Amino acid sequence: MREAFTLLAFFVMALGAPGARAHAFLDHANPLVGSTVSTAPREVSLTFTQDLEPSFSSVTVTDSSGAQVSAGKAEVSGNTMRVGLKALGPGSYRVRWRALSVDTHTTQGSFTFRIRK
Ligand SMILES: [Cu+2]
Numbered sequence: 724m725r726e727a728f729t730l731l732a733f734f735v736m737a738l739g740a741p742g743a744r745a746h747a748f749l750d751h752a753n754p755l756v757g758s759t760v761s762t763a764p765r766e767v768s769l770t771f772t773q774d775l776e777p778s779f780s781s782v783t784v785t786d787s788s789g790a791q792v793s794a795g796k797a798e799v800s801g802n803t804m805r806v807g808l809k810a811l812g813p814g815s816y817r818v819r820w821r822a823l824s825v826d827t828h829t830t831q832g833s834f835t836f837r838i839r840k
Contacts, residue, residue, distance in 0.1 A: 747773040747802070747824030754836040761839045767793070767818050768805040775799050779823035782806045787815050813840040 750770045754760050767784055777799035784793040784806065794807040804820065814837070821831040 745773070745824070745826045746828045746830050747771040747775055747822045748830060749820065749822075749832055749834075750802075752818070752834065756834040757836065759837040759839050763811040763838050764808060764836075766805050766807050768803060769818075769820055771802045771804070771822055771824070773824040773826070774802045775804060776823040776825055776827075779829070780804055780821060782818060782820040784808060784816055784818050786811075792816065811838055813838045 748771065749756075750772050752770070753768045754764050767782065769782060780797065780799050782793065782797045782804055783791055786792050792809045792811060794809050797804050797806045804822070815835055816838070817833055817835050819831070819833040821829065823829050
């Protein structure tokens with residue numbers, strides 16, 4: 724019984740701890756982070772661990788020369804953010820994202836993917 728109470732107290736603390744699971748981190752991406760794909764993707768889509776605030780979340784994609792290849796504005800829906808891409812050739816591309824989660828914390832990061840020749 725004593726153990727059960729200790730365990731319960733631990734769970735309550737874990738659930739109540741602010742910030743413990745509170746930031747929007749990148750959960751997964753398509754194309755996958757660091758991947759090499761053989762077909763040029765038409766969009767990049769990012770899924771986060773928390774819902775995003777659309778007005779302050781963004782994603783841009785650049786080629787190896789730094790030129791922007793994302794087309795238009797990022798579209799946010801729930802915990803997913805996507806952006807269209809121009810027609811891409813073989814090469815390395817960098818995705819940079821910035822996310823404001825509904826708990827008002829900002830996170831940002833970047834990763835690359837490659838399109839095979
Ligand atoms: Cu947070």
